[in-house]
Amino acid sequence: MRNPLSNRIVNIPFSGIRKFFDIAAEMTDVISLGVGEPDFDTPWHVRDEGIYSLEKGRTAYTSNAGLKELKMEIAKYLERKFQVFYNYDTEMMITVGGSEAIDIAMRAMLDPGDEVLIPQPSYVSYEPCAVLANGIPVIINLKEENEFRLTAQELEEAITPKTKLLVLPFPNNPTGAIMEKKDLEAIAEIVKKYDIFVLSDEIYAELTYLEGQEHVTIASLPGMRERTILINGFSKAYAMTGWRLGYACAPKIILEQMLKIHQYAIMCAPTTSQYAAVEAVRNGDKDVIEMREEYNRRRRYMMHRYQEMGLQCFEPFGAFYTFPSIQKFNMTSDEFATKMLQEEKVVVVPGTAFGTCGEGFLRISYAYSLESLKEALDRMERFIQKLDFK
């Protein structure tokens, strides 16, 4: 029989967490800090709108680009929150999560041989999506000493004549790093100087914790709107991961081509989710604030406990992750995480799941109740004490 598979696909590795999932699934009394989604349920008024739309029989396709009502609300939201203006009709589309938007943006923009700059540690889909789109991923290794922000110098050094697109994954999963306005301004200068584009994945935009400072989108900086594909969604801000709903905003010429892929591959984002999302974006500000404050309390608590147990960690100001260093224990991230799972039954994700430069770090999520965090941190502390004695 002929080989049924595509070599290009076979050569893309599986994500690096399968092993942990398999070990943990066999154990009892496991406590996990390994999850990348909110612990809250979707706010009831949002769920209720989804149910209502089903009761009314709104079960048909929507237009390819998504419900007009939803796009109009998102346009207003982006203006109100981040001072960016998008034409809901020609510059915006609703996608199946931010994930789909990442995929189709790359496919719409890349030709064979085009280089895509991907700062790491970062979410696992950028690199495979670039490969699937015939692009060549070029990794930029972010540094702890810069709090895992991307610097203009790092960017400029990675640019070649083939560079087409920069992925900008902030606030960041797994590090919790953010980019402030001044950081983005420096990046924007380089982007314009070398005439490249930015895919800005801002799915965690609502979850930042710097006092008195909101998230800034690079699309709002002068001259950047026409070079930016802005990706956001409902999963993290409104605790709607399972609804699979995101959106992309981009200049018309790019968006048109993305929409073409979406039209043939997806048709439209789930209708029920779109109706629920209208309610979320229209009346969900209060829920977002409450969840953000709860995350922020947990974040401070985690950082305090790390300090007490002698675990070094830069202070993250975004998303719901911490990224402590375990370099002093002379183990790889994978060894540390495996041993801690076996001995104390705590699940964390090795930093290497998010790029080789994540070696020496762990991603530890605080999307858990305070009670769970306490229990998990007590176990971690015990584990570290045992290591210190050896």
Added chain:
Amino acid sequence: MREKILAFIEKNSRVDLKELAIMLGVEEIAVANEMAAMEEERIICGYHTLIDWEKTSIEKVNALIEVRVTPQRGRGFDSVAERVYNYPEVNAVYLISGGYDLLVTLEGKTLREVAQFVSDRLSTLDSVLSTKTNFILKKYKDHGTIIAKPLEDERMLVSL
């Protein structure tokens, strides 16, 4: 800072002050001082426990009683409200807009005990015009907490 303290302890009054201070990013002494001041000012009026008595062997009957009263000159409803809320079996008394005046929530051991309170104590007050007693059959949610909701995390153990 008061709002932040209150927002937290409204849901969890058992929190350790040191931990609360860490979570709010302030000094422990500052939290302690604010808490003491708010107790003094009666902003914080108590630290109660939410109990699902159904799951215990203790029998309790709860009723909501709608009371229509004649307000008194100069004192409005306050005087009759005071006469009612001083009974220890009365849990809460609210002045209500709408079809009646006072809503009284009452806790007794038996139906008979509640009935007796209404007929002997409440109805006999001079200013009380009428009462309507509603017994609570089942509590679904109380003080913002869904009683029946199990504490389960249905998420996968690991996701990226």
